[in-house]
Amino acid sequence: MYLTQTLRRAVQTAGPRTATLFGNRRRTWTECAERVARLAGALQGLGIGREDRVAILALNSDRYLEYLYAVAWAGAAANPVNIRLAAPEIAYTLEDSASRVLFVDDAFAALLPVLRPLLHSVDHIVFMGEGAVPEGCLDYEGLIRASAPVPDAEAGGSQLAGLFYTGGTTGKSKGVMLSHDNLVYNALNVVPLMGYDDASVYLHAAPMFHLADMASTFAVTLAGATHSFVPRFDVEAVLATIQRERVTHTLLVPTMVNLLVTSGKVPAYDIGSLRRLLYGASPMPEAVLTAALELMPGVQFTQGYGQTEAAPVITVLAPEHHVKGSLRLRSAGQAALGVEVRILDGDDRELPPGTVGEVCARGGNVMRGYWQLEEQTRAALRSGWLHTGDLGYMDEEGFVFIVDRAKDMVISGGENIYSVEVEGAIYQHPGVQECAVIGIPDEQWGEAVHAIVVPRPAARLTPEEIIDHCRALIAGYKLPRSVEIRAQPLPVSGAGKILKADLRQPFWEGRGRGVN
């Protein structure tokens, strides 16, 4: 398989139709492919060859999509950088991957003076923004104009298509190596689960560097559908774009769904074109999901559970299982068509339904490994299964229930307390905008459950009120021992995940580890 085959199929079956819609720019698949082949020629002209890394640090745009395909067309490997990283973290990503070219847009050009002295591997910086080209940068449109279209380099199969640095939520970022086969295989799984066809319009609302959004990127092209973009998530920009471009499909991470729900803005827009909303990348509190289902009754909600290492989809909760109040609404759904899922114990033996173990996956979508980290690769892929680091169980019909990320579990007095469960209880309080539950050091219990709660604009909350509210919903030993009410939003990663490591850090400072 070749990542570029998705583009070729779009040209063959939908050449004159709209490929990309961004602001006032509209391009057909034929035009898009022509620009991709020229940009690939420019990259080859800069000396980029097979599996060389070409990085990008940019907000969402039609050019982000062109970059992804041009890198593949040139035979090289993409390195889409997390847009929330600080300069030293960006530099780490670029240096660790030995990226030779970096694409930046207006939003990140200002970082260049800080970044440049930190970079040694990067030979060329391509400015892909709308404004004036910064000094020392190559001009994106100029490169396309100056280069002839080149034939596809036909990199494919198990060759490296991209390096995707994960997380930044805990520890040192690891480069996940995804091959052409991985990404096309995921696309083949995603087309049926999202129902993409050549009449679909997909809105890139979450950041394009992240696999949550990229889960759909190549699937949308494969179906000959249309890509639409907002530079970054913003409630009104998303709603206005859905209305204007008649968007049919999108992906939002739970924090974005929460922002939509609590904004009060949805009824002001005509979002009747929206048929399917995929959500994932972090646990969705049931109260937020229920509110979203009520607010957008015409939209089919689909949950995707996965991770970068699985390119990314592992399980799917289909629209027909989004029944309010049903137990399965709390699950992550069933194995995607081409993915095998098992719950394994510490010795990698399969556990029976109902027993909590590590969620593991196998299939053509599972990564080649971590970039230059053989030991971590062996550990993650031991016994031939991808070990997700998530704890969960399966019911009798293969529905997977994630109980927690292994590292987010609080162990208090010897009891395992799954923070998502406590968070789910807190979110049911009508005055709660956001919350996070972490373990903090406790002399008596090892760890104690600590909740950080952001109230809704008009709401006034007290710690006692939150604890009382939870008392009716969860067992006594799981109740927060302490609650902090915060006015500011919680810190989130580029993908919209709440950065629990940051929240945990002040409590654990000087202890050398983050659990007791």
Place this chain on the structure above:
Amino acid sequence: MYLTQTLRRAVQTAGPRTATLFGNRRRTWTECAERVARLAGALQGLGIGREDRVAILALNSDRYLEYLYAVAWAGAAANPVNIRLAAPEIAYTLEDSASRVLFVDDAFAALLPVLRPLLHSVDHIVFMGEGAVPEGCLDYEGLIRASAPVPDAEAGGSQLAGLFYTGGTTGKSKGVMLSHDNLVYNALNVVPLMGYDDASVYLHAAPMFHLADMASTFAVTLAGATHSFVPRFDVEAVLATIQRERVTHTLLVPTMVNLLVTSGKVPAYDIGSLRRLLYGASPMPEAVLTAALELMPGVQFTQGYGQTEAAPVITVLAPEHHVKGSLRLRSAGQAALGVEVRILDGDDRELPPGTVGEVCARGGNVMRGYWQLEEQTRAALRSGWLHTGDLGYMDEEGFVFIVDRAKDMVISGGENIYSVEVEGAIYQHPGVQECAVIGIPDEQWGEAVHAIVVPRPAARLTPEEIIDHCRALIAGYKLPRSVEIRAQPLPVSGAGKILKADLRQPFWEGRGRGVN
């Protein structure tokens, strides 16, 4: 990928639901998997190991499906034999593949006395029929009872999943080597195009040995749907089974569709459950398709074009393109999601839309090669593309129009005449039941167009009438020079393809070749 992963997914997501329905037998996926694991144990007990060939010669049944999975579970390779072959041809298939075990049912047990002396590689014959076990045969149910379930041998990836001997329509039969990846990849392509889900009931109406039916076999399992069976195609058996089992999906080859249409029996049955009919394996005359669309207005027709070497699907004509009278109704549709399709010239250069060349395909579904035929493998897969041997062109939106099989083209007076085009014209005559157009030797023109026509029961046809009828539809140089009116049905292969080589043979006898 593993062929057995499709079975594991069905057990995980649909364990207690119906896997197979055959006559009065109904088994759940959990039961089916248990029997498969026991039968695999029995095969291992007979000394069958990795990639060893295990053959079958049987009509359709639930046990045929169990056989396919048990062979994969044991790590071995299936060899499903064409049920229309004569004993020496069957023996060739078994010997060429060095099959070590042969499964036979009641319908073929009578052949054993003739077959046995011709077999050297076969150590064991398993009788899988309903009657008394013939002497010297092992008992299918006895083997299952006596063996414990064994763990999956985990054969997968590029390992051999099956040897599928093609055609018999021309020349010596070749064993197509399909891997686990090939068959699972095809299944991933077929699920979305057929819309299989866990509520689907698929009827195996065409012979299960053939890739036309097997296109769906593993896809149906992957979706957790139900398999239903008729032992062999019979208009009334098919209609009665659709009515009784509430069948939702099936595949029929064009000759079967023609038999349904001309039988007059369809209105006597309630086939309201049937939602999707896949057809393929040989060209569908437009008149037959149009009649079928009118007769079954509630059924979505889908054409699959492919071949055994592509495991098998290459292109798909979706239901929305089945518009009566539209030009695209004559096409084979567009590339399946995961398959790349190109029209190549004799030097394997891509041809522009509208130009006739060889239809070629690339993707995870393309065979490993022909069994022990390196030269033919190299020729078929040269330049990294599967060369189908079919001639066709593509329109501006990627719809492929097959004009003929390379070897079915008639070259008369230097003009290429595509026999399917002439056949399409003849089929538009209301008195025609079946027809075939071949090239026969002609002193003046090299070859001349010859038509063999079988009239409908009540119709009386003359050669002159057929030629006059065609005159209004096709160019003069394409008109049949001679027409034979035949009372008997035309000879067909096990897959229902008209055996043109047999029709051609008397005309070319003693000439050493089949074209001039």
